[in-house]
Amino acid sequence: xxxxxxxxxxxxxxxxxxxxxxxxxxxxxxxxxxxxxxxxxxxxxxxxxxxxxxxxxxxxxxxxxxxxxxxxxxxxxxxxxxxxxxxxxxxxxxxxxxxxxxxxxxxxxxxxxxxxxxxxxxxxxxxxxxxxxxxxxxxxxxxxxxxxxxxxxxxxxxxxxxxxxxxxxxxxxxxxxxxxxxxxxxxxxxxxxxxxxxxxxxxxxxxxxxxxxxxxxxxxxxxxxxxxxxxxxxxxxxxxxxxxxxxxxxxxxxxxxxxxxxxxxxxxxxxx
Amino acid sequence: xxxxxxxxxxxxxxxxxxxxxxxxxxxxxxxxxxxxxxxxxxxxxxxxxxxxxxxxxxxxxxxxxxxxxxxxxxxxxxxxxxxxxxxxxxxxxxxxxxxxxxxxxxxxxxxxxxxxxxxxxxxxxxxxxxxxxxxxxxxxxxxxxxxxxxxxxxxxxxxxxxxxxxxxxxxxxxxxxxxxxxxxxxxxxxxxxxxxxxxxxxxxxxxxxxxxxxxxxxxxxxxxxxxxxxxxxxxxxxxxxxxxxxxxxxxxxxxxxxxxxxxxxxxxxxxxxxxxxxxxxxxxxxxxxxxxxxxxxxxxxxxxxxxxxxxxxxxxxxxxxxxxxxxxxxxxxxxxxxxxxxxxxxxxxxx
Numbered sequence: 001x002x003x004x005x006x007x008x009x010x011x012x013x014x015x016x017x018x019x020x021x022x023x024x025x026x027x028x029x030x031x032x033x034x035x036x037x038x039x040x041x042x043x044x045x046x047x048x049x050x051x052x053x054x055x056x057x058x059x060x061x062x063x064x065x066x067x068x069x070x071x072x073x074x075x076x077x078x079x080x081x082x083x084x085x086x087x088x089x090x091x092x093x094x095x096x097x098x099x100x101x102x103x104x105x106x107x108x109x110x111x112x113x114x115x116x117x118x119x120x121x122x123x124x125x126x127x128x129x130x131x132x133x134x135x136x137x138x139x140x141x142x143x144x145x146x147x148x149x150x151x152x153x154x155x156x157x158x159x160x161x162x163x164x165x166x167x168x169x170x171x172x173x174x175x176x177x178x179x180x181x182x183x184x185x186x187x188x189x190x191x192x193x194x195x196x197x198x199x200x201x202x203x204x205x206x207x208x209x210x211x212x213x214x215x216x217x218x219x220x221x222x223x224x225x226x227x228x229x230x231x232x233x234x235x236x237x238x239x240x241x242x243x244x245x246x247x248x249x250x251x252x253x254x255x256x257x258x259x260x261x262x263x264x265x266x267x268x269x270x271x272x
Numbered sequence: 273x274x275x276x277x278x279x280x281x282x283x284x285x286x287x288x289x290x291x292x293x294x295x296x297x298x299x300x301x302x303x304x305x306x307x308x309x310x311x312x313x314x315x316x317x318x319x320x321x322x323x324x325x326x327x328x329x330x331x332x333x334x335x336x337x338x339x340x341x342x343x344x345x346x347x348x349x350x351x352x353x354x355x356x357x358x359x360x361x362x363x364x365x366x367x368x369x370x371x372x373x374x375x376x377x378x379x380x381x382x383x384x385x386x387x388x389x390x391x392x393x394x395x396x397x398x399x400x401x402x403x404x405x406x407x408x409x410x411x412x413x414x415x416x417x418x419x420x421x422x423x424x425x426x427x428x429x430x431x432x433x434x435x436x437x438x439x440x441x442x443x444x445x446x447x448x449x450x451x452x453x454x455x456x457x458x459x460x461x462x463x464x465x466x467x468x469x470x471x472x473x474x475x476x477x478x479x480x481x482x483x484x485x486x487x488x489x490x491x492x493x494x495x496x497x498x499x500x501x502x503x504x505x506x507x508x509x510x511x512x513x514x515x516x517x518x519x520x521x522x523x524x525x526x527x528x529x530x531x532x533x534x535x536x537x538x539x540x541x542x543x544x545x546x547x548x549x550x551x552x553x554x555x556x557x558x559x560x561x562x563x564x565x566x567x568x569x570x571x572x573x574x575x576x577x578x579x580x581x582x583x584x585x586x587x588x589x590x591x592x593x594x595x596x597x598x599x600x601x602x603x604x605x606x607x608x609x610x611x612x613x614x615x616x617x618x619x620x621x622x623x
Contacts, residue, residue: 127417201386206393213395
């Protein structure tokens with residue numbers, strides 16, 4: 001789950017490389033290839049070149065199945081990722097409807113990966129927030145650029161809360177769900193002592209308290225993830241490309257090894 | 273297709289948009305009006321069926337399920353909600369422009385930023401409604417100064433919902449339902465008590481919040497009308513039997529920032545004090561509680577913090593003593609032998 005540019009596809013690309021390359025120690029590894037993996041291969045190749053991974057459009061939504069093995073227990077299982085585009089979540093919020101397939105996915109075992117991009121613009125700023133910098137001398141003046149309300153103006157944290165709230169009422173089955181909140185682009189966080197959960201409480205407090213105040217509905221953990229390892233749009237790209245690909249990946253969170261982004265999946269699936 | 277090419281219809285019988293193409297409430301574009309819907313173009317549908325121009329690969333409506341609207345709750349939705357969990361009903365009554373919507377939205381705005389006076393957000397069925405009301409107080413709206421959209425009469429009665437948890441105490445969840453309707457019906461109840469029974473939010477209320485418009489208090493020509501409108505509204509509610517000795521009434525002075533900044537503020541203070549004393553003398557014995565509050569939901573000068581005074585009100589609204597009123601049924605008269613059997617049967621055994 002996540003809005004456009006929240007890092008869903010980049011995470012999937014990095015995961016695709018990490019579990020198959022065997023470059024660093026991970027708890028989960030690829031057990032076998034099966035079916036058509038063309039989409040996963042294409043985004044993983046772009047990721048290895050330190051390129052922007054092509055974003056998933058609604059038209060190119062693809063369901064991905066990965067066969068994994070837990071190296072501690074040798075248990076094997078299949079992870080299904082409905083690689084939903086951010087636009088489909090945006091549309092769900094604005095049109096107040098969702099696909100039946102989406103509902104069916106939530107009736108299966110498993111949990112929710114909720115993506116939020118740490119490299120984000122502040123939204124929901126009010127006039128009072130900017131006082132006294134804002135010129136309010138002529139209180140009757142209206143701006144010619146005044147725009148009517150539309151769903152696009154709703155702050156990200158409100159939209160994410162509403163997407164989670166949808167799961168609490170029909171047509172969804174109301175039950176306890178595990179939610180791994182992944183703060184992507186964690187490399188932009190300059191404070192090395194800042195914990196991902198503290199970042200969530202500071203930057204998206206509405207979402208944070210919603211999750212905190214509904215423990216009977218959401219069991220959640222917060223992870224900081226940098227799937228690219230840094231800014232691939234600038235000079236840092238060449239430096240990143242020289243690294244071992246798996247070592248570009250960073251993961252901060254409970255029981256997470258520094259490069260192991262399978263940690264959220266392990267927690268999400270309740271694997272001890 | 274341009275907006276002007278589309279036929280529209282409106283649920284407001286006073287609106288002639290179908291004929292004139294203009295919204296009676298001035299919404300522009302027309303699609304921004306909540307009452308206006310495009311008229312299905314039958315000709316186009318027939319044409320598409322005949323030519324087979326509808327793409328068979330397109331997803332049909334059947335592939336989708338509707339999700340909750342997020343708009344203000346209607347009365348029947350509130351009844352459904354109450355089957356699920358109890359709630360405190362706060363009925364907000366005030367003349368037009370007295371700040372009813374701004375008060376509630378400023379509370380929501382505080383919760384977006386985290387804890388507010390030890391309360392934090394736990395859920396809401398009306399996020400879209402909150403967001404629409406808050407839009408013009410945000411920079412993204414393009415406005416230079418904050419504004420709250422005026423509630424249209426045609427919107428009727430709706431309820432805003434907030435689920436909260438109070439930190440510290442027993443951390444239990446509290447649900448609040450705030451009534452939301454335009455001020456015009458409330459303007460009229462003073463002179464026509466027959467309107468009161470048509471306003472179900474009054475008898476349903478756990479708390480009645482009557483707003484005294486601080487903006488009118490600072491106007492020497494309007495301040496007497498402002499206090500008398502509150503006084504007469506309270507009298508009308510009591511005399512009509514809509515509220516009684518079991519009712520909790522709050523008189524809330526809004527726009528305190530305007531009162532605080534006016535020259536000769538102490539005179540207004542005295543004026544308000546006298547008004548309050550008179551209300552206590554005349555109406556307090558006929559109510560369970562009559563209390564007075566002051567708020568500044570949105571002080572543009574920044575002298576008072578946003579939602580000033582609302583924290584204390586929130587504590588009052590969520591006091592454990594307040595519960596949703598359960599309907600009181602009078603015992604039916606038992607006449608037949610079969611009825612009398614019920615009287616003779618110990619209920620403990622029957623259950």
